[in-house]
Amino acid sequence: MDVAWWQVLLITLYSAFAIYDGNNTTMGFVKPTMAGFFAGLILGDIQTGLIVGGTLNLLVLGVGNFGGASIPDYMTGALIGTAFAIFSGKGAEFGISLAVPIGLLMVQLDVLARFTNTYFQNRAEFFVKQGNLDKAARMGLWGLLPTSLSRMIPVFLALVFGANFIESIVAHMPEWLMSGLQVAGGILPALGIAILLRYLPVKENIPYLIIGFVVAAYLNITVLGAALIGLALAILGYQHFSKNENSTNDPALANGGMEDE
Template sequence: MNAIQMILVVFIAFLAGMEGILDEWQFHQPIVSCTLIGLVTGHLTLGIMLGGSLQFIAMGWANIGAAVAPDAALAGVASAIIMVQGNLGEKQIGTAIGIAVPLAVAGLGLTMIVRTLAVAISHIMDKEAEKANFRAIGMWQLIATGLQGLRIAIPAALLLAIPSSLVKAWLSAMPAWLSDGMTIGGGMVVAVGYAMVINMMASKEVWPFFAIGFALAAIKDLTLIALGAIGAALALMYLALESNGSSKNNSGSNGTGDPLGDILDNY
């Protein structure tokens, strides 16, 4: 990786860190961060494949109350850098995924540090608000957001500082049982993440579409564009049927045509 590529990767990592709080452009999502890192380093296809696999895992992560989910931004950025630095191929993406999961958990420590600092900054902003010093409030807002970016950018820069030859040697020195186990484990984690997503959105109205999509995905002649067109068509058909059912049921009953929606509305 040359100097320009390293700067771009650190910049992407900085954006991913900020987006973990802002949630505006979704740079913290692995499918975005890994794809961008793959693009600037000349490994676009592998970046998309890694990001897509990690995205299935991250979709099952959520902040609930005081419980903070693993750091998807650090997982995507760090694993993408390791993939590029280690020159991992398509069959070794599972190793990068296996490394990404513990990195995501380790990232919680950095998250707690930055959020603790953010609490102190919020008190400073309260004092500035009492003085009606809006310029200072905006400055501290940028500082707090910048700390979130540095939370990912600094580990990314440290990983980039490790020579690629050393990363390759370290990955090559891994015993076969460990590398194969990480590959298998990485695939299993992706499957578990996908299962969690399905479990959250599962309903009797959705299952038929899932079954159709699963069957169509096995047809090798269909491209992703074709599958996307079929999915969009099925979604439009579902919306049209739901609308027709809603208008008919509203004329003669209190139903909406969506049994799941009726249950939620009456809960």
């Protein structure tokens, strides 16, 4: 499959917009699921994009770059991984296995971008001290440049030079390596859920965890159905908690509905 110039342009521009969105708003374009969907939409295979992006999204649940910390950039990984999965014809597992090391590599580029951005921020502080707020504001805009380029350049190079290379690489890959990549791609969702569970109060909510596992593993219902069951359990839990809270705060209810004489 050959990639058109407009596909390269749109996906490259999306990488810049998505990282801006991730640093400034909560619209969700930086999420791997959205990145995979967009790449799949542009390249004509939405299903593969959603599988790649959704799997990578499991790896970042409960993980955030608080305090300016750099974390694996699976948004970029989803864009490139989806493209390579579609180019190669080897399916989503292949794209996922490539996207993970790409996301880890992007940590180093993210650190470099943040380091470069300090120049513009220092200049902005200098202009603020001089009372020149217009120039200070422009420095804030210029500060977007290194962060955007740190995503645009890898995506652009991968899309321009990666299609033919990836096809030739896949053709010469040994079967044992391809099988290993597929196994790794299948393990990643479980790894992401395990990471998320470390941050959740599992001991206090183990019954809900068991119910969710049974619903997902044995009842053979859709994801939407499982989500609705989870919503119902959450509402019941909230109502029970609210009733207990009201009983504790109301002396009459705490004494069985009878006030002390």
